[in-house]
Amino acid sequence: MIELSDINSYYGESHILHGVSLAVQDGEIVCLLGRNGAGKTTAILTIMGYLKPRNGAVCYNGRDISGLPTHAIARLGIGLVPQERGIFPSLTVRENLTVFARPGARDSSRPKDPWTLERIYRLFPRLKERESNLGFQLSGGEQQMLSIARALMLNPALLLLDEPSEGLAPTIVDEIIQILEGLKKEGLAVLLVEQNLRVALAVADRHHVLNKGEICFSGSSSDLKDNDFVLRTYLSV
Amino acid sequence: MDLFLVQLLNGLVYAMLLFLMAAGLSLIFGLMNVVSLAHGSFFMLGAYIGLSIYQITNNFWLALVLAPIPTAALGMVVEILFLRPLYRRGHLDQVLMTFGFTFVFFDLVRSIWGSNIRNMAVPEALAGAVQIGAGIYPVYRLFLIAIGLALALILWLCIERTRIGAMVRAGVDDSAMASGLGANVPLLFTGVFGVGVALAALGGVAAGPIMGLYPGMDSEVMIPAFIVIVVGGMGSLRGAFVGSVLIGMADTFGKTYVPSMALFLIYLVMAVVLLTRPQGFFGIKHMGSSGNIPPRNAVATAPTTRSRIIGAMVVAAMAIAPLFVNNHQLTLVSEIFIFAILAMSLDILLGFTGLPSMGHAAFFGLGAYAVIVLASLFNVDPWIGVAIGVLLAAAGSAFVGYFCVSATGITFLMLTLAFSQLAYSVVVKWRDVTGGSDGIGIPEKPAFFIWSLESRMVMYYMTFGFFILCYLGLRRMIASPLGHVLVGIRENEGRMLAIGHNVQGYKLLAFIISGTIAGFAGGLYALFNGFISPDAIHWSASGDILIMVMLGGGGTLIGPAIGAAIFLLMKNLVSSYSDHWMLIIGCVFIGCVLFFPEGLWGTFRRLKPVRAS
Structure with a gap:
């Protein structure tokens, strides 16, 4: 699905990602863990083309997309749920969902059961209730739901989720875990950025741990759970 | 006719002209963070192109409808060729770029149409005056009010009720997020820039018969339009409308009732709004959002011996220069x-x-x-x-x-x-x-x-x-x-x-x-x-x-x-x-x-x- 190979990204002159390589296969949830400032969000920004990697390649279905403009990358079928949620404050909930909605990328396999407004409202009944509220009137949890729902309305083949559990109450985090599990059953590929180990272990198949822009651990959930050194040193559990 | 009513109508006429300018300025600013100093030039260019179309076809309506098209096309070309390459460089460079174009367009207008004031006749259908109350009022001015209100309504519907409008609003809110969801933001910029220019050009043609056409007519409306969007709030269509009406009325009534103060009145309104509500009435973006201009040049280090010597030589050369040059x-x-x-x-x-x-x-x-x-x-x-x-x-x-x-x-x-x-x-x-x-x-x-x-x-x-x-x-x-x-x-x-x-x-x-x-x-x-x-x-x-x-x-x-x-x-x-x-x-x-x-x-x-x- 998507493969980053030997990516080096910079903000101006500061070198953030040092030769990062990772891949997400079809229908797989891969989690990128690490502390604040480890380069997790930078990896997402690099995939989306907000940041051009100085070298290395970002391949999507075998094609190098690292030179494409952001909107072209999004249209390939990548749904973005950014860290700050990026809700448009002066659009209603409904407009947030529909404004950039698409039936899915042209060439890639379209989902059998595409996401529509009705289906989204079934999955997120709360959004239906708040349909005509403006974006800035939502609570943090509602914003997170809306951000995920909005990305789904693009009918993506790959979802990029940047710290969906950040700043939310535990019950809402549980809801998000449930939603992610449901998406996994549908066969959606997800690259999840997290600091919350509970969320990561609950949904992801494989994990990569970033430290100072380098991947210092890669493995399955059980590998991660057993690796005390990584948990203590890089994740401060 | 009651003086008050006449002034009210005149105020509305002015307000509608301001709105045609301010709406485009405000949308362009909201979306691109660029204040187009060339916006007045497009107003002027539209007026002159309208004049030429009028002279050729002898049809005012054709001029009104057609003039915005080439003007908008020109605006979009300017946006694509000259503003786009500067996106990454910060918005001030783009503003300066639009300023450069005010020179180019001014010169263009002066060389094509001359620097004398040109008059544009009011179309025959609107040439008369109507009885309102005890007096009469020119039909053409009523027409301007109507067309201004109609355009404001259409624009509002487009922005608030259509998907394209929602895209524009999303872009105003957060253009980076919009592109992350697949919006072609540069295309959106060009489109909005074109629409803004078209509105200004239309305003120029419409204003022609009452303002007269002359190189420099651009500043006449652009500065008040700036005040309008500062007062109304940048990036907001509603703000542009309310601001236009407020400034239009303040100016018109000021000139009638307090002529000695009229000049200061709109600036006074601006100062009061800025002191009490810095982002304007309906401002989406706060004043500070555009930030200081990014550093261009690092501060020079202390002069070296070599640069001191060169400096001294230049000064010495300047000191003896009068011996070698003529009076001019x-x-x-x-x-x-x-x-x-x-x-x-x-x-x-x-x-x-x-x-x-x-x-x-x-x-x-x-x-x-x-x-x-x-x-x-x-x-x-x-x-x-x-x-x-x-x-x-x-x-x-x-x-x-x-x-x-x-x-x-x-x-x-x-x-x-x-x-x-x-x-x-x-x-x-x-x-x-x-x-x-x-x-x-x-x-x-x-x-x-x-x-x-x-x-x-x-x-x-x-x-x-x-x-x-x-x-x-x-x-x-x-x-x-x-x-x-x-x-x-x-x-x-x-x-x-x-x-x-x-x-x-x-x-x-x-x-x-x-x-x-x-x-x-x-x-x-x-x-x-x-x-x-x-x-x-x-x-x-x-x-x-x-x-x-x-x-x-x-x-x-x-x-x-x-x-x-x-x-x-x-x-x-x-x-x-x-x-x-x-x-x-x-x-x-x-x-x-x-x-x-x-x-x-x-x-x-x-x-x-x-x-x-």
Whole structure:
């Protein structure tokens, strides 16, 4: 699905990602863990083309997309749920969902059961209730739901989720875990950025741990759970 | 007919014209963070294209409908070719780029349609007047109100009720997020820019029959339109509408009921709104959102022995230059020295503190008018006039600065622009004192100590001496702790605030220093020229100073002085064999913004091999 190979990204002159390589296969949830400032969000920004990697390649279905403009990358079928949620404050909930909605990328396999407004409202009944509220009137949890729902309305083949559990109450985090599990059953590929180990272990198949822009651990959930050194040193559990 | 009702309708007519300008300006700003200074030019261009279509087809409606099309196409070409490459460079460069185009379009209009005022007839169907109450009112004006309201409604429906409109609003909220969801934001920018230009062009054609067409009609509506979006809130269509009605009414009723105050009324409204609600009535983006302009040139390191020697040689060459050049060249170089002082004073604000002022000529004018008005009306010695002018410039910049320094970036630019136009209108209207648009002069130049300034040689050495003094003084200031604080504000205002600096206070101080020196330069100019007219403080004169600074390289102090020299030499040289000096200087400026954002001196300095110290 998507493969980053030997990516080096910079903000101006500061070198953030040092030769990062990772891949997400079809229908797989891969989690990128690490502390604040480890380069997790930078990896997402690099995939989306907000940041051009100085070298290395970002391949999507075998094609190098690292030179494409952001909107072209999004249209390939990548749904973005950014860290700050990026809700448009002066659009209603409904407009947030529909404004950039698409039936899915042209060439890639379209989902059998595409996401529509009705289906989204079934999955997120709360959004239906708040349909005509403006974006800035939502609570943090509602914003997170809306951000995920909005990305789904693009009918993506790959979802990029940047710290969906950040700043939310535990019950809402549980809801998000449930939603992610449901998406996994549908066969959606997800690259999840997290600091919350509970969320990561609950949904992801494989994990990569970033430290100072380098991947210092890669493995399955059980590998991660057993690796005390990584948990203590890089994740401060 | 009731005077009140007539004024109400006139106010609405003006409001609708303002709205056609302000709606586009506001949408473009909301989406792209760019205030298009060329927006007035498109208004003017639309009017003239409409005039030509009218003359060919003899059909006003065709002119009204067709003129916006080529104008919008031109606007989109400008956006694609000239603004797009600058997205990554920050919005001020884009604003400067649009300013370069005001020169190009002005020259274009003047050479195609001539500089005389042209009249456009009211279409026959709307030529009459209707009975309203006890009096009559021109149908055409009612038509303008109707078309303005209709367009406002259509625009509102498009923005609020369509998917494209939702995309525009999403782009205004967060253009990076919109592109992350697949929106082609550059295309959206171009589209909105085109629509904005089309509205301005339509406004131009519609205004033609009541305003008349002349090169310079652009500023007539653009400055009030700026005030409208400052008052209404940038980026908001509703704000543009409410602001237009408010400013239109304030201006119209002010002229009728308080004629002596009318001029200040709209500026007063602006000042009150800014003090009580800085983001305007419906502002989406807060004033500060555009930020200070990014640093272009690093602050120069201490002079090396080599640069001292080169500097000394240049000074020596200038000192003996009068032996080798003719009188005309001597005068030109004296003028360059004066404008070099002026450009360096703006550099304190623009290059070092990061505040782009588009109203700097006002302080220059204050200094110059003080000398000439006091000398010609009260027989005050011109040198005392210079001193008074400097004090007035200091007081004026303290007053204007008080309102402006809480803003940054493009908002700052618009506020300084508005204030300088206030000064311009005062000078034009206060005929008894300032001579109005004819200007005012002094019969003879005073002496500099024992030497008469009638001598070009004395003038040369005096201006040269003051230039060197100002340069050394300002360089000293830049190297002082005060200078470091100012540069710190340019680089990161928030951090300077966080480490305990009174940022607003320092910005105000920079504004006052800069304005005071500009006042001094103005005083010298009055002595040099013996005559001053409102042209010297028109907003485009402020733009000229901005060009000088950018041409040479902001933040380098000597760069702006070099920029002033290049600007005046070019103006002199080109205008001696071509009428199109504005076109040429506009193109040079555009090229400079595109290819040498650090300015000529800044680029040169960067290219010099850096030796390890």
